[in-house]
Structures are given as C-alpha cells and as structure tokens.
Amino acid sequence: MNESKELAEVxxxxxxxxxxxxxxxxxxxIRRLVDGVWAPGExxxxxxxxxxxxxxxxxxxxxxxxAMAAENLVVRRQGRGTFVARHDEERIMFQFFKLVGDDGRxxxxxxxxxxxxxxxxxxxxxxxxxxxxxxxxxxxxxxxSIDGAPVIVENIALPEPMxxxxxxxxxxxxxxxxxxxRFGVTVASTREQLKAVSVCETDAKALSTEAGAPALKIDRLxxxxxxxxxxxxxxxxxxxxxxxxxxxR
Amino acid sequence: MNESKELAEVxxxxxxxxxxxxxxxxxxxIRRLVDGVWAPGExxxxxxxxxxxxxxxxxxxxxxxxAMAAENLVVRRQGRGTFVARHDEERIMFQFFKLVGDDGRxxxxxxxxxxxxxxxxxxxxxxxxxxxxxxxxxxxxxxxSIDGAPVIVENIALPEPMxxxxxxxxxxxxxxxxxxxRFGVTVASTREQLKAVSVCETDAKALSTEAGAPALKIDRLxxxxxxxxxxxxxxxxxxxxxxxxxxxR
DNA sequence: AAGTGGTCTAGACCACTTC
DNA sequence: AAGTGGTCTAGACCACTTC
Numbered sequence: 191m192n193e194s195k196e197l198a199e200v201x202x203x204x205x206x207x208x209x210x211x212x213x214x215x216x217x218x219x220i221r222r223l224v225d226g227v228w229a230p231g232e233x234x235x236x237x238x239x240x241x242x243x244x245x246x247x248x249x250x251x252x253x254x255x256x257a258m259a260a261e262n263l264v265v266r267r268q269g270r271g272t273f274v275a276r277h278d279e280e281r282i283m284f285q286f287f288k289l290v291g292d293d294g295r296x297x298x299x300x301x302x303x304x305x306x307x308x309x310x311x312x313x314x315x316x317x318x319x320x321x322x323x324x325x326x327x328x329x330x331x332x333x334x335s336i337d338g339a340p341v342i343v344e345n346i347a348l349p350e351p352m353x354x355x356x357x358x359x360x361x362x363x364x365x366x367x368x369x370x371x372r373f374g375v376t377v378a379s380t381r382e383q384l385k386a387v388s389v390c391e392t393d394a395k396a397l398s399t400e401a402g403a404p405a406l407k408i409d410r411l412x413x414x415x416x417x418x419x420x421x422x423x424x425x426x427x428x429x430x431x432x433x434x435x436x437x438x439r
Numbered sequence: 440m441n442e443s444k445e446l447a448e449v450x451x452x453x454x455x456x457x458x459x460x461x462x463x464x465x466x467x468x469i470r471r472l473v474d475g476v477w478a479p480g481e482x483x484x485x486x487x488x489x490x491x492x493x494x495x496x497x498x499x500x501x502x503x504x505x506a507m508a509a510e511n512l513v514v515r516r517q518g519r520g521t522f523v524a525r526h527d528e529e530r531i532m533f534q535f536f537k538l539v540g541d542d543g544r545x546x547x548x549x550x551x552x553x554x555x556x557x558x559x560x561x562x563x564x565x566x567x568x569x570x571x572x573x574x575x576x577x578x579x580x581x582x583x584s585i586d587g588a589p590v591i592v593e594n595i596a597l598p599e600p601m602x603x604x605x606x607x608x609x610x611x612x613x614x615x616x617x618x619x620x621r622f623g624v625t626v627a628s629t630r631e632q633l634k635a636v637s638v639c640e641t642d643a644k645a646l647s648t649e650a651g652a653p654a655l656k657i658d659r660l661x662x663x664x665x666x667x668x669x670x671x672x673x674x675x676x677x678x679x680x681x682x683x684x685x686x687x688r
Numbered sequence: 689a690a691g692t693g694g695t696c697t698a699g700a701c702c703a704c705t706t707c
Numbered sequence: 708a709a710g711t712g713g714t715c716t717a718g719a720c721c722a723c724t725t726c
Contacts, residue, residue, distance in 0.1 A: 208721085208722070210694080210695060210696090211695075211696070212695075212696085236710080236711060236712080237711080237712070238710095238711090246696080246697090247696060247697045247698070248697090248698090249695095249696065249697065249698085250695085250696060250697080252712080252713090253695085253696090255712090261688060262688060266712065266713095267704090267705085267711085267712075268703065268704050268705080268711070268712045268713060269703070269704035269705035269706080269710080269711050269712065269713095270704080270705060270706085270710095270711065270712080271705095271710090271711060271712075272711090272712080285687060285688075286687055288685070288687075290632075378688060379686070379687060379688035380686070380687045380688075381684070381685075381686050381687075382684070382685040382686070382687065383539075383682040383683070383684055383685075384633060384655065384678075384682055384683040384684075384685065385655065385678040385681075385682050385683075386635040386636070386653040386654050386655040386676075386678050387635070387653055388653050404635040404636055404637050404653040404654070405635050405653070406633065406634065406635040406655070409682075427635075429633075429634040429635050432634075433632040433633055433634050433658075434632070434633040434634075434685075435630070435631070435632055435633075436537070436630075436631040436632075436633065436683075436685055437628070437629070437630050437631070438534060438535055438537075438628060438629045438630075438631065439510060439511060439534075439627060439628035439629075457702085457703065459713075459714060459715090460714070460715070461714075461715085485691080485692060485693080486692080486693070487691095487692090495715080495716090496715060496716045496717070497716090497717085498714095498715065498716065498717085499714085499715060499716080501693085501694090502714085502715090504693090515693065515694090516692085516693075516723090516724085517692070517693045517694060517722065517723050517724080518691080518692050518693065518694095518722070518723035518724035518725080519691095519692060519693080519723080519724060519725085520691090520692060520693075520724095521692090521693075
C-alpha cells in the first residue's frame with residue numbers, strides 16, 4: 191500500500207513536484223532530530239518499529255535512514271541499531287577539521303581564549319550570519335596550538351540569541367560539541383573559502399611569527415540541520431608543518 | 440535465487456571476508472569500464488539486460504549502479520538510461536576544480552604551455568607516482584589565466600609509459616578529457632594538499648607579480664579508476680580575486 | 689506505446705551483536 | 708536465542724523520455 195499522498199499532506203507539501211515517500215520519511219525524522227526527540231548518541235527505534243509507526247514498509251524506512259547516514263546525521267551499526275551522530279572530537283576531526291601534519295598525522299589543536307565580547311553585529315556579520323538588524327553576536331578570539339606551537343588564530347562570531355549564556359561559560363576545545371550538548375544546535379555542514387594571505391601585525395604577535403609571513407586564511411560558515419547559519423569563523427593558519435587536505439571524487 | 444558463491448568464484452575472491460553480490464557486480468562493471476567496453480558518454484545496457492546477463496536480480500544491478508553513480512563513474516537519467524561519465528569541462532569544473540571567483544562565478548582558466556620535457560623521473564616523482572626506477576616522466580609547465588590575467592602556474596608530471604606520444608600532441612585546456620579520450624585513462628579521484636607559500640622569483644615572473652607575494656600552493660595527485668597514480672600536479676595560485684571552495688558535510 | 693530508471697512493498701535469508 | 712541492520716529477490720506501479 192502506498193501512502194505517499196497522506197504523508198505528503200501531513201508534511202504540508204502539495205504538488206511542489208513529486209516528492210517520494212522515503213524523502214518525506216527522511217524529512218520527518220530530521221524534524222525529530224531538530225526537536226531533540228532523540229539526543230546525540232542515542233539509538234533511534236528499529237527500522238521495523240519506525241515502519242509500523244509511520245505506516246510505510248521497512249524498505250522505505252531503510253532508504254530514508256541510509257540517506258541520513260550518507261549525510262552524517264545518523265550512524266548505522268549492523269546488529270546494534272541506528273544512532274544519532276555525535277559531535278565528539280573524533281568526528282569533528284575527520285569531518286570538519288582538514289588540517290593535517292605533513293607527516294600525515296592528525297592532531298586536534300589545543301585552544302586558548304584570547305578575547306571574548308558581545309556586541310551588536312556589524313554589517314559583515316549580519317550579512318554572513320543572515321541576522322536581523324540590532325541582533326547581538328558573541329565574538330571569540332582563540333589561539334590554537336599543536337605540541338605547544340601556535341599554528342592558528344581564529345575569530346568566531348555567533349548569533350547571541352541562538353547561544354544564550356555561552357559568553358559566560360568555560361569554553362571547551364571542541365565548540366561544536368558544546369553547541370550540540372548545551373544549546374541543541376547541530377552543525378551539519380560547513381562552507382570553507384581558502385586564500386593565501388600575509389599575516390598582519392596583530393596575528394603575527396599571537397602566532398609568534400613575523401608580520402608578512404604567508405598564511406592560509408580559512409573563512410568558514412557553519413550551517414545547522416535546517417541550513418541556518420550558526421557560526422562564522424575566520425582562521426589564519428601557519429602551514430609550515432601542516433597542510434589542508436582535500437580529497438575529491 | 441542467490442548466486443553469490445558462483446560470482447565470488449568468478450571474481451576470484453574466496454573467503455576474504457563477506458563480499459556482497461552487488462559489490463561483485465559493481466567490481467565487474469568497473470572492470471569493463473577500465474577495459475573500455477563502453478566509451479565515456481555511451482549508455483550501458485539497461486538494468487534488466489545487465490541483470491539477465493549477470494544472473495542477478497534487477498535490484499542487485501540497481502544497487503551496483505547506484506554505488507557507481509555515487510562515485511561519479513556513471514550518470515543515471517530517468518527515462519533515458521545509464522551512461523559512462525564523461526570528463527568534459529563542466530564536470531571537471533565542478534568535481535575537481537575548486538577555485539572560484541570571489542564574486543561566486545566559476546571560470547575555467549585558459550592555459551598556455553610554458554615548457555615541456557621528457558626525462559627520467561627524479562626521486563620525488565618516483566615516490567609520488569609510485570614509479571619503478573628509470574621510468575620516464577613527461578613534465579609540463581603551464582600558465583593559466585582568467586580574463587587574460589595570469590592566476591596559476593602549474594607543474595605537471597606524468598608517467599611516460601601511461602601516455603605514449605602525449606609529449607608531441609597539441610595540449611587542450613582540459614587535460615583530463617585528453618587522458619580519457621586518447622589514452623583510456625580515467626581520473627576518478629584526487630588528493631589535494633594546500634599550503635600558503637611565498638611566490639618564488641621564477642613563478643613571480645610567470646605570474647607578473649612580485650617575488651614574496653603570498654600564494655596558495657596546491658599539491659594534487661590524481662588517481663585512476665584502479666587507484667593508480669596518474670598525474671602529479673603542483674599549482675601556485677594567486678588568490679587576490681579567487682578562493683578555494685571546500686564544502687563539508 | 690514502449691522503454692528507461694525510480695519508488696514501494698513483502699518476504700526470505702544473512703551477518704553481526706547482545707543476552 | 709533474540710534482535711538489529713544488510714542483502715537479495717520478485718513484482719507492481721510511477722515518472723520521465725523517446726518514438
């Protein structure tokens with residue numbers, strides 16, 4: 191039995207072209223993730239349970255879950271179940287952190303907060319984070335080091351309303367984990383723009399190098415499950431012993 | 440009927456762990472692509488035909504073809520058929536060429552050959568391209584420009600035995616298309632390592648800029664369908680009006 | 689109208705994990 | 708032994724393209 195018409199009505203998509211059942215199931219399950227029905231690391235109900243509950247076949251649920259696994263939203267483990275993806279350091283490291291030592295080793299850098307402030311968003315922040323006028327942002331400046339050697343200075347801007355109280359918290363190394371755990375905000379994808387630049391005076395001091403040295407500037411916008419801007423981060427990286435790894439197929 | 444045992448024997452994989460049927464079908468179809476049974480742009484037989492020929496269900500063929508489509512090896516078009524992926528400029532541009540104008544426009548740069556030579560591979564080339572001692576390489580140096588402005592100098596190394604006669608050919612803008620059409624070599628994936636560097640004297644002259652200017656160095660290794668090294672390319676890019684775009688999820 | 693890939697179902701069995 | 712996801716089949720029907 192094909193219930194796509196009913197589900198389409200439930201999801202509120204009338205005749206916007208053809209939208210297959212498994213897509214609707216996927217969208218409904220993502221909505222539940224957004225709503226925090228299951229916390230990161232928790233198992234979802236089994237395929238059979240979800241199929242019965244949603245009134246579709248197990249195969250359709252499987253196709254929806256496979257699509258979500260391909261998007262790194264859930265993790266599937268044969269014999270165990272399907273789990274909400276977690277933002278632990280290991281995942282961040284392989285999914286979003288592309289800097290690798292020239293010897294091939296990946297090391298997650300330690301962080302030290304250099305400065306933190308809250309203020310009205312400036313024009314660039316409003317445009318990048320798609321903020322309404324007068325929205326406040328939290329600005330964080332951090333120095334990141336590997337084996338004690340400073341390699342990255344980063345300037346982070348966050349929409350204050352999305353992260354109430356964050357400015358007063360102790361900040362961990364892995365901010366994405368904090369966003370997920372404390373604010374229910376999941377970073378699902380990022381867009382990074384890379385350029386080569388000369389290090390400016392200020393950054394040079396923080397990095398213990400000379401002004402004018404070449405550095406890799408990474409301008410990153412992080413998006414939530416709902417594709418809303420969550421964080422804008424501009425990093426300046428010394429790439430003497432590191433490189434940015436990009437694998438394409 | 441499940442014929443996985445038979446196919447496993449055909450493929451010569453005995454008890455190397457479990458290897459599902461659709462995987463074996465995928466591997467056999469990739470072998471045919473490597474052998475040039477179907478040329479780029481040509482349609483494969485329909486799912487039903489392949490299923491009958493290989494003695495598996497249509498669903499299993501579908502799963503194999505879907506996996507190949509996810510790897511960009513074939514293109515599937517509803518109502519028309521499944522086609523061998525082509526290395527046309529448009530595909531290269533979106534799949535392997537990550538430099539985008541700061542205005543968001545993608546422009547495939549024009550190329551001019553600055554130099555070409557054939558010689559025994561040096562140690563670095565042997566190591567990177569996994570070549571036997573005394574193997575010869577073709578070295579190409581090109582200048583690439585957008586709207587007439589030079590933005591990239593690239594140094595390319597190719598294993599001579601894989602591309603016999605290439606050194607004497609007229610070289611098009613899009614080398615990957617040439618490799619596929621004239622030598623049956625498909626670039627299926629690349630690994631890029633990015634660093635920020637200072638432009639050296641020689642490159643500065645070619646790029647009409649000053650030595651010491653910051654530039655993005657892209658060290659790219661291209662692999663074939665069989666994951667053999669095909670091309671080593673080191674590009675030095677001026678990123679004043681361009682950036683390298685990396686989208687992660 | 690005929691042919692293609694895309695979706696959906698139902699059911700059998702397998703690989704793997706947990707108890 | 709029981710439960711999970713993974714594979715495979717067979718068959719119906721749909722969306723889309725071509726003739």
